[in-house]
Amino acid sequence: MKAIVCTEYGGPQVLQLHEIEKPVAKNNEILIRIHAASVNFGDRMARNFKAITPRQFNMPFLFWLMTKISFGLRQPKITVLGSEFAGEIEAAGRDVKRFKPGDQVFGYPGLSFGAYAEYLCLPEDGVLAIKPANMTYEEAAVAPYGAIMALNLLRRVNIQPGQKVLVNGASGGIGSAALQLAKYFGAEVTGVCAAPRLEFVKSLGADKVIDYTKEDFTQNGETYDLIFDILGKSSFSRCKSSLKPNGIHLFASFKLKQLLQMLWTSMSGGRKVICALAPGSVEDLNSIKELIEAGKIKAIIDRCYPMEQAAEAHRYVEEGHKKGNVVISMD
Ligand SMILES: NC(=O)c1ccc[n+]([C@@H]2O[C@H](COP(=O)([O-])OP(=O)(O)OC[C@H]3O[C@@H](n4cnc5c(N)ncnc54)[C@H](OP(=O)(O)O)[C@@H]3O)[C@@H](O)[C@H]2O)c1
Numbered sequence: 001m002k003a004i005v006c007t008e009y010g011g012p013q014v015l016q017l018h019e020i021e022k023p024v025a026k027n028n029e030i031l032i033r034i035h036a037a038s039v040n041f042g043d044r045m046a047r048n049f050k051a052i053t054p055r056q057f058n059m060p061f062l063f064w065l066m067t068k069i070s071f072g073l074r075q076p077k078i079t080v081l082g083s084e085f086a087g088e089i090e091a092a093g094r095d096v097k098r099f100k101p102g103d104q105v106f107g108y109p110g111l112s113f114g115a116y117a118e119y120l121c122l123p124e125d126g127v128l129a130i131k132p133a134n135m136t137y138e139e140a141a142v143a144p145y146g147a148i149m150a151l152n153l154l155r156r157v158n159i160q161p162g163q164k165v166l167v168n169g170a171s172g173g174i175g176s177a178a179l180q181l182a183k184y185f186g187a188e189v190t191g192v193c194a195a196p197r198l199e200f201v202k203s204l205g206a207d208k209v210i211d212y213t214k215e216d217f218t219q220n221g222e223t224y225d226l227i228f229d230i231l232g233k234s235s236f237s238r239c240k241s242s243l244k245p246n247g248i249h250l251f252a253s254f255k256l257k258q259l260l261q262m263l264w265t266s267m268s269g270g271r272k273v274i275c276a277l278a279p280g281s282v283e284d285l286n287s288i289k290e291l292i293e294a295g296k297i298k299a300i301i302d303r304c305y306p307m308e309q310a311a312e313a314h315r316y317v318e319e320g321h322k323k324g325n326v327v328i329s330m331d
Pocket of ligand 1: 173
């Protein structure tokens with residue numbers, strides 16, 4: 001089968017199209033014919049992790065070390081990237097109960113990757129669900145990652161109708177889903193991103209948008225029930241006056257400092273810091289499928305590249321041009 005392989009860490013050029021062996025499903029696995037996969041934050045990090053210093057990594061040092069060991073110190077252990085996909089089941093192992101050949105599915109293998117290939121085997125209890133009926137393979141391929149992370153984290157802070165929410169990093173994988181989900185939960189939402197993506201964020205339903213290169217949202221006098229920071233670019237001390245008295249500063253990316261602030265604020269009343277990891281679950285993916293089919297959230301494709309141009313797809317994203325999502329098509 002054809003796969004996009006990277007045998008060394010580096011820039012987009014390390015992604016090369018090769019013939020590799022087609023996998024065979026074990027008894028508890030399904031063999032999926034991948035139609036489309038996305039270029040997301042995780043793929044870009046994993047492709048060039050050797051160059052990522054602990055300071056550049058958006059998580060505590062211990063996470064960086066664990067990731068470095070699991071990805072490979074000098075050379076990537078994972079040679080086929082692709083952490084979310086949509087495709088069709090070609091074969092199922094004899095113990096598989098949830099799926100059958102011919103089912104159209106979408107899913108999130110996450111840090112085990114492998115979706116930049118024509119075929120992928122996954123255990124039937126992986127983060128997999130039947131593809132939303134109203135989406136193409138390309139749209140479904142970019143839906144799982146951001147949406148399951150955002151849904152899990154927003155539920156964790158018990159988002160309520162009528163709340164004022166600010167999403168810092170609203171144009172990315174997690175932020176664009178968080179914005180739409182917060183609207184679905186009945187919140188009034190402000191999205192923060194850079195100028196080229198303001199229109200995209202508005203099109204997702206943002207009530208207000210802020211260009212972080214021109215305006216500091218902590219200085220405009222607005223207060224929020226929830227500030228959801230995707231990359232951990234804001235600081236609690238600066239955001240305190242932008243949070244309502246019981247407001248929450250939620251970090252999807254955090255360092256030791258924010259963990260200590262979480263501990264400290266959990267022991268006192270008033271404004272809280274919450275740092276949380278979303279595990280990625282089938283239940284969350286099924287909820288996302290229902291929300292998509294009900295028209296509550298959507299996926300927006302900026303560009304779609306054929307497998308042969310996977311390096312171009314990564315380059316386009318890396319250069320900061322992406323508005324919405326970039327897809328790699330295996331068809
Ligand atoms: N907690 C968890 O369970 C979990 C799970 C997965 C990932 N993560 C973390 O989530 C992060 C990746 O999120 P993602 O996939 O959504 O990333 P992404 O797609 O790269 O999006 C990043 C967003 O941040 C914005 N941004 C960049 N610089 C900014 C700044 N200085 N101020 C405000 N916004 C800024 C970008 O806007 P522009 O593009 O317009 O500049 C974009 O909207 C990583 O740090 C990862 O570690 C956490």
